[in-house]
Amino acid sequence: MATSIKKLPDIEQVLSGNGACGGCPATMGLRMVGKALGPNAIMLLTPSCSVASMGMTPKLGYNWPCINITFASAGSSASGIANAVEIMKEKGRFQGELPTVFTWVGDGGTYDIGFQALSAAAERNDNFIFFCYNNEAYSNTGVQRSGATPRGTFTTTTPTGKRQPKKNMALLMLEHHIPYVATATVAYPGDLYDKVLKAKSIPGMKYIEILAPCYLGWQFDMHDTVQMSRMAVRSGAWLLWEAENGKISFSNPSASIISGKKAAESVDDYVMKQGRFNRLLKGPDAAQRIAEIQGDINREIAFMRERAKIVY
Ligand SMILES: Cc1ncc(C[n+]2csc(CCOP(=O)(O)OP(=O)(O)O)c2C)c(N)n1
Ligand code: SF4
Ligand SMILES: [Mg+2]
Structure with missing residues (x-):
């Protein structure tokens, strides 16, 4: 069972007064990550909402040493820092416990x-945690489509709805044979916390992806962030799973959906609550568009159910 939200440590690494929107899921997710990582960590960020939100030294909104790097280089920069701290320790220039090196990168910077650079770092099994907070678009620059944007979504670069399904990025990372991969989302903070704590204790490359429903891009009321996150999981649009040394297991409610104990909720409510879908669902092809979105979800559930049976 996941750690109860009431049992999460009081420590706060995300400080009040940062520049994020109200109800920002990236900031919520980072707050949980901070509770698991604690202060002894080094953070690397690529251009994104989380960089825009963090402010500038000496008034950083995140209570870690933070390094802003180029969009393309999160994997290679984190590899460099992770190796550097290990070498400093070997040479006696670093005392105490090694800091956890982690990236905090949006879906644009990841997918x-x-x-x-991410793929290369994973193939080398370098020792850091790569976090992708996935708000399913390039939000900071006004909401353009990314490889994480689901089919049927309105963005400024898909004004008639994205025609392609999203990638299964976490699964791609698993196929790099790294020791730990997990998915999470902000409506299940204990699940996220436990996964980060586990990743912190495992040497080598870890990949954790956090679904981050963004009111601006997804077009819902900002106080509904957690509800959207919960609806994504209950409809099966986002599956909660982890893989330790290649073995996949699901956490609830996804575990019940995968085992067939509980049916996934229909995607209609989830879709109709979001302007990014429902603004395109007024025409005569609405039923077909919803069927396409539901079809992508059903296919992923069926695929992950079978994929979880394979361990290598
Ligand atoms: C090479 C490069 N291309 C484009 C940009 C402009 N840019 C800054 S943030 C951003 C969007 C990032 O999207 P994502 O990684 O998903 O993070 P989010 O904004 O959604 O938090 C873009 C395109 C840039 N800084 N560098
Ligand atoms: S646009 Fe979305 S992801 Fe970006 S700061 Fe606002 S709520 Fe957060
Ligand atoms: Mg994004």
Whole structure:
């Protein structure tokens, strides 16, 4: 069972007064990550909402040493820092416990622009945690489509709805044979906390992706962030899973959906609550568009159910 929200440590690494929107899911997710990582960590960020939100030294909104790097280089920069601290320790220039090196990167910086460096770092099994907070678009620059944007979504670069399904990025990372991969989302903070705590204790490359429903891009009321996150999981549009040394397991409610104990909720309510979908669902092809979105979800559930049976 996941750690109860009431049992999470009081420590706050995300400080009040930062520049994020109210109800920002990236900031909520980072707050949980901070509770698990604690202060002894080094953070690397690519251009994104989380960089725009963090402010400038000496008034940083995040209570870690933070390094802003180029969009394409999260994987290689984190590899460099992780190796540097280990070498400093070996040479006696660093005392005490090694800091956890982690990246905090959006879906644009993960699925698209930073994929090459991320893939290379994973193949080398370098020792850091790569966090992708996935708000399913390039939000900071006004909501353009990314490889994480689901089919049927309105963005400024898909004004008639994205025609392609999203990638299964976490699964792609698993196929790099790294020791730990997990998905999470802000409506299940204990699940996220436990996964980060576990990742922190595992040497080598870890990949954790957090679904981050963004009111601006998804077009819902900002106080509904957690509800959207919960609806994504209950409809099966986002599956909660982890893989330790290649073995996949699901956490609830996804575990019940995968085992067939509980049916996923219909995607209609989830879709109709979001302007990014429902503004395109007024025409005569609405039923077909919803069926396409539901079809993508059903296919992913069926695929992950079978994929979880394979361990290698
Ligand atoms: C090479 C490069 N291309 C484009 C940009 C402009 N840019 C800054 S933030 C951003 C969006 C980032 O999207 P994502 O990684 O998903 O993070 P989010 O904004 O959604 O938090 C873009 C395109 C840039 N800084 N560098
Ligand atoms: S646009 Fe979305 S992800 Fe960006 S700061 Fe606002 S709520 Fe957060
Ligand atoms: Mg994004």
